[in-house]
Amino acid sequence: MAFLKGLELQGFKSFAGKTLLDFPSRVVAIVGPNGSGKSNVIDALRWVLGEREAKQLRGGTLDNLIFAGTPKKAAVSLARVGLLFDNTDGTFPVGSNEVFLERRVDRSGTSQFYINGDEIRMRDLVPMLARAKLGARGLTMIGQGQSDIFVQSSPEERRLMIEEVLGLKEFRIKKAQAERRLAASAINMDKVRAMLEELLPHLRLLRRQKHRWDRRSEIENELRDHENAFFSFRYHAFRHELDSLSRPSEHLAAKKAALEAEVKDLEDRIRATGETSGQASRAREIRERVSELFRKRTTLGTEIARIEMKIEIEKKESVGSDVPVAELRNFVNEFRNKIDDILSSSDLESVKEILLGWKKKVSGFFVEKAPRDTSDLEAERKKTTEEIQSVDREVKALRDEEESIARVQETANREFRAFVEKLEAKKNEIRKIERDAQEQSFARERVAIRIEELEKDWVNAGRSPEELKKLPHRDGASDEDVHGMERKILRLRGELAAIGEIDENLVKEADESEERYEFLTKELDDLEHAIADLKKLIAELDEKIGDDFKSAFKQINDEFNNYFRLMFGGGKAHMKIERKRTVPRNADPQSNAGEENLPPDASQEEEEKNEIGGVEIELNLPKKRITNLDMLSGGEKSLVSIAALFALIAVSPPPFLVLDEVDAPLDESNARRFADLVAEFSSKTQFIIVTHNRATMEAADVLYGVTMADDGVSKILSMKFEETNGTVRGN
Numbered sequence: 001m002a003f004l005k006g007l008e009l010q011g012f013k014s015f016a017g018k019t020l021l022d023f024p025s026r027v028v029a030i031v032g033p034n035g036s037g038k039s040n041v042i043d044a045l046r047w048v049l050g051e052r053e054a055k056q057l058r059g060g061t062l063d064n065l066i067f068a069g070t071p072k073k074a075a076v077s078l079a080r081v082g083l084l085f086d087n088t089d090g091t092f093p094v095g096s097n098e099v100f101l102e103r104r105v106d107r108s109g110t111s112q113f114y115i116n117g118d119e120i121r122m123r124d125l126v127p128m129l130a131r132a133k134l135g136a137r138g139l140t141m142i143g144q145g146q147s148d149i150f151v152q153s154s155p156e157e158r159r160l161m162i163e164e165v166l167g168l169k170e171f172r173i174k175k176a177q178a179e180r181r182l183a184a185s186a187i188n189m190d191k192v193r194a195m196l197e198e199l200l201p202h203l204r205l206l207r208r209q210k211h212r213w214d215r216r217s218e219i220e221n222e223l224r225d226h227e228n229a230f231f232s233f234r235y236h237a238f239r240h241e242l243d244s245l246s247r248p249s250e251h252l253a254a255k256k257a258a259l260e261a262e263v264k265d266l267e268d269r270i271r272a273t274g275e276t277s278g279q280a281s282r283a284r285e286i287r288e289r290v291s292e293l294f295r296k297r298t299t300l301g302t303e304i305a306r307i308e309m310k311i312e313i314e315k316k317e318s319v320g321s322d323v324p325v326a327e328l329r330n331f332v333n334e335f336r337n338k339i340d341d342i343l344s345s346s347d348l349e350s351v352k353e354i355l356l357g358w359k360k361k362v363s364g365f366f367v368e369k370a371p372r373d374t375s376d377l378e379a380e381r382k383k384t385t386e387e388i389q390s391v392d393r394e395v396k397a398l399r400d401e402e403e404s405i406a407r408v409q410e411t412a413n414r415e416f417r418a419f420v421e422k423l424e425a426k427k428n429e430i431r432k433i434e435r436d437a438q439e440q441s442f443a444r445e446r447v448a449i450r451i452e453e454l455e456k457d458w459v460n461a462g463r464s465p466e467e468l469k470k471l472p473h474r475d476g477a478s479d480e481d482v483h484g485m486e487r488k489i490l491r492l493r494g495e496l497a498a499i500g501e502i503d504e505n506l507v508k509e510a511d512e513s514e515e516r517y518e519f520l521t522k523e524l525d526d527l528e529h530a531i532a533d534l535k536k537l538i539a540e541l542d543e544k545i546g547d548d549f550k551s552a553f554k555q556i557n558d559e560f561n562n563y564f565r566l567m568f569g570g571g572k573a574h575m576k577i578e579r580k581r582t583v584p585r586n587a588d589p590q591s592n593a594g595e596e597n598l599p600p601d602a603s604q605e606e607e608e609k610n611e612i613g614g615v616e617i618e619l620n621l622p623k624k625r626i627t628n629l630d631m632l633s634g635g636e637k638s639l640v641s642i643a644a645l646f647a648l649i650a651v652s653p654p655p656f657l658v659l660d661e662v663d664a665p666l667d668e669s670n671a672r673r674f675a676d677l678v679a680e681f682s683s684k685t686q687f688i689i690v691t692h693n694r695a696t697m698e699a700a701d702v703l704y705g706v707t708m709a710d711d712g713v714s715k716i717l718s719m720k721f722e723e724t725n726g727t728v729r730g731n
Contacts, residue, residue, distance in 0.1 A: 001657035003091075003686050005098070006084040008719040011076040012047075013040040013059075023125060025701030026682035030690045032706035037714030038690050039144050041706070042660040043686065046141055048081040048103045049134055050126055056137070058480050062105050070712030082103040091132045091655065095491060101125075130169040133654040136165045139645050144660040144690070148637030150644040151629050155578050155614020159549075162615060165648040166552050168545050175541040189527040191624040203517055206510035223492040230485040231458055232471040238454065242447045259430045266423040283409070286402045297391045300384050300627040301348055302339075305355045311374045312362055333528040470473070546612060552651055553577065559647035562705055567639040567673060570622035575644075577615040617644075638665040649681050656686035663693045675699040 006022050009015040014037035021028075021041070032038040034212030043057045047065065054061050082102040085092065092099045094115060103112040113120050128133060138161040142149055150158060162170055238425070335358060342351050458468045503659065557575050564573035617629060619640065626632065642662065663671050675695040678687050682699075689696060697703060705717040 003086050004083065004688070005086055007041070007044065007209065008082040008084070008102075009041075009044050009080075011067045011079040012044050012065060012081050013037065013079075014708065014712065015040065015044075016073055016076060016713045019714075019716055021704060022718075023686070023688065023702070026685075027678060027687045027700045028689070028702045029697050029700035030688070030704045030706060031692065031697060036706045036708045038706035039660055040714065041704075042143060042658055042688075042690055044081040045083070045658050046137075048083050048101060048142070049129060049141065051137070060121055062109055062111060063107060065105060066107065067713075072711040073713055078104060078106050079085070085655075091129060113622065127170055127173050130164070130173055131167070133165060133167050133169075133652070135164050135169065139648060140165065140656075141655045141658045141659060142645075142662055147662040147665055148634065148641045149262055150641035151617065151632065151637040155616055158575075158615040158617075159612060162553075162556065162648060163545065163549065165654055166652045168548055171541050171545050175344055175538055175545070178537050178541065182531060182538065185527050185531050185534065189524060189531065192520050192524045192527060194526065196517070199513065199520065203510075203513045206513050223489060226485050226489050226492065227458075227461060227463070228471055230482060230489060231454065231468060232473065233482055233485075235451070235468060235471065236473045238447055238451045241286075242444060243536060255433060259426055259433070261421060263426045263430065269419050283402055283405045286398045286405070290398050290402075293391050293395050293398075297348070297388055297395075298343070300388045300391065301351050302343055303446075304381055304384050304388070305342060305351065305383065307377055308355065308359070309362075311377045311381070312359055314374050314377070361691065363372075431590065432695050471472055479600060549612060550577075555651050556647050559650045560644055562679075563643035563646045563650075564619065564640065567643050567670060568621060568636075571620050573617065573619040573640070573643065576616045576618060578616050635665045635667070635670070638662070639670060642677075646677050646681065649685055653681070654685035656688060658688045660690040661692065662689070663691055663696050666693070671695045 001135070004023050006020065008018070008020050010018045028043055030038045039058075043065075047057055051057060054064060057065060059065055066079040067073075067076045080102060082100055085099040085101065086097070087094060087099045096116060100114075100116055104114070105109065113122055113125050115125075133140065135141060139150060150161065153161065160169070160172075163172055189525070208385050293694045338354060338358065342354055362643070455465055455468060459465065537678075553575070560575055561573050565571060619626065621632075629637070629640075645657075663674050666674055671693045672695045675693070675698065678696065679699045681687075682701075689700070691697060703719040705719065706714055707717065708714050
């Protein structure tokens with residue numbers, strides 16, 4: 001069963017539209033003319049497996065990976081590549097029998113990874129791929145022109161390639177992470193030590209201040225106990241004396257209570273009598289209302305005069321008499337002046353007489369003509385007359401009420417004066433009783449003053465009055481005992497004064513600094529343990545990597561020699577482990593620039609035992625004397641790299657290999673050997689090969705052809721070979 005089941009491309013380089021490649025077989029070959037985009041398939045595989053550098057993908061920037069468009073095909077905004085893996089053996093720690101790994105990039109340069117649709121960080125993906133023996137570089141992903149990659153690489157790079165195929169890259173990543181954490185922990189430990197060194201001198205000073213505070217607290221507690229005893233005895237003694245003087249004689253108290261009851265009754269009666277003052281207020285309201293009614297009556301009288309005058313005028317207009325204009329003007333002016341007199345008069349009878357006189361004068365001016373209709377004016381006069389009568393009735397009622405209130409008020413005033421005289425007499429009796437009790441009050445005041453002075457002393461000592469009242473009563477203390485307590489209190493207060501005041505903020509700072517010191521000390525201890533654990537982990541990883549590498553290296557060497565002899569028809573090849581040079585402790589780092597230092601607690605023997613520097617290649621070609629690898633031709637370098645590749649596959653086969661024109665430098669016979677090896681190892685490893693070689697094509701189970709039409713977009717044609725009847729199917 002194939003581990004890699006399919007590849008999906010969309011918008012990646014020359015693959016503008018969505019393109020699917022199924023990998024149902026163990027050997028898949030991709031062919032096509034130069035420039036058709038077949039190597040873009042390999043770039044897509046390398047990119048989705050985590051390649052970060054655009055130049056490794058034959059592009060200047062990640063933006064160049066997105067289809068840029070052609071005259072016949074518009075550009076796209078997103079490039080995405082997906083790989084479908086078979087996960088029935090649980091290679092990926094995902095609860096699914098299939099795993100779809102996808103990578104996307106947009107024009108802004110944002111790159112994202114997804115596993116089964118869930119986004120994943122690259123830092124989490126790389127260890128997962130390393131566990132599956134997959135990577136974007138190395139021998140499992142050989143790009144175009146890199147057929148001799150194993151020979152051309154440095155010894156350290158060869159070691160990393162071997163470790164990746166052996167599945168040791170996962171442990172190498174864990175070691176690098178542990179080393180980074182170790183370096184960070186060491187920096188943090190130096191910081192914590194520096195903070196402790198800075199904190200400790202100040203903490204010592206604060207501790208001394210805190211000790212003084214503790215001594216002061218002891219004295220304050222002792223002083224508090226003595227103050228409680230002293231003030232308790234004095235306070236309760238004074239309270240007892242005050243209680244004995246706090247009540248007057250029963251006779252005076254009873255008499256005063258009776259008098260106070262009478263006073264209260266008299267005060268209630270006076271208040272009830274005083275409520276008649278509301279009648280006086282009512283009387284004022286009546287007078288104001290009467291005045292208002294008089295003004296209204298005057299206005300109504302004037303209105304009646306106006307109406308009657310108008311009626312007369314209407315009647316006189318019936319008289320056919322001519323009146324001179326000058327005489328009529330004088331008459332009107334005189335009448336206007338008389339109207340002012342009428343309006344200022346409050347005597348209704350006088351107003352009527354004036355109006356009747358003017359009525360006669362007016363009658364003399366005109367000769368009666370045919371009578372006019374004055375019914376409306378008569379109705380208005382009647383209505384106004386009724387209003388005047390209503391006002392007169394209301395005035396009479398208010399006058400009657402005013403007289404009644406005056407009578408009630410006079411009676412109430414007499415009663416009020418009598419009650420006030422009686423109340424004053426009762427109060428004089430109460431004052432006499434109070435004077436009789438004054439002597440007892442003087443005695444009580446003297447005791448109260450002593451209690452007050454005692455309370456002031458208590459408050460001056462920094463205590464609350466409520467606390468004094470809650471002190472338990474103490475009996476049995478003699479005057480000598482009380483004086484002894486007082487002397488001890490004075491002595492303890494003197495000791496407190498000698499110590500002086502201590503700022504509570506300073507004590508708080510001391511406690512906080514102590515807590516910080518304990519926290520930093522614990523933090524330092526945790527960091528030391530963490531560093532020890534990390535060093536132990538690094539040592540275990542080194543041992544794991546070294547032991548697994550060494551245990552497989554001899555077998556790899558044997559297989560390398562076998563495949564070398566197969567590819568070259570003889571000769572001998574050997575890979576040799578190169579030890580990493582170490583820098584002894586206390587040595588000058590500048591004298592060994594570029595070399596790794598030993599951990600602080602590791603010996604040189606342990607370093608030599610576990611650390612592997614690189615892998616050198618020694619070989620002898622048949623019929624040639626070769627002293628170094630640079631003397632090999634390009635084809636020979638490719639053959640050596642291919643021999644190394646199949647040696648590694650023989651010992652630790654990866655899930656699949658991606659080879660881009662690895663067989664290009666080979667002649668026909670070596671290309672045939674290469675194809676035979678691919679067919680032989682296809683039972684262990686899946687092969688994805690870009691090739692132009694016929695022999696390699698014949699070894700393939702599925703053949704994909706890549707073409708490019710005139711729109712500049714790559715397209716895929718597939719062909720599956722079937723052994724039955726030698727038929728070939730294509731689509």
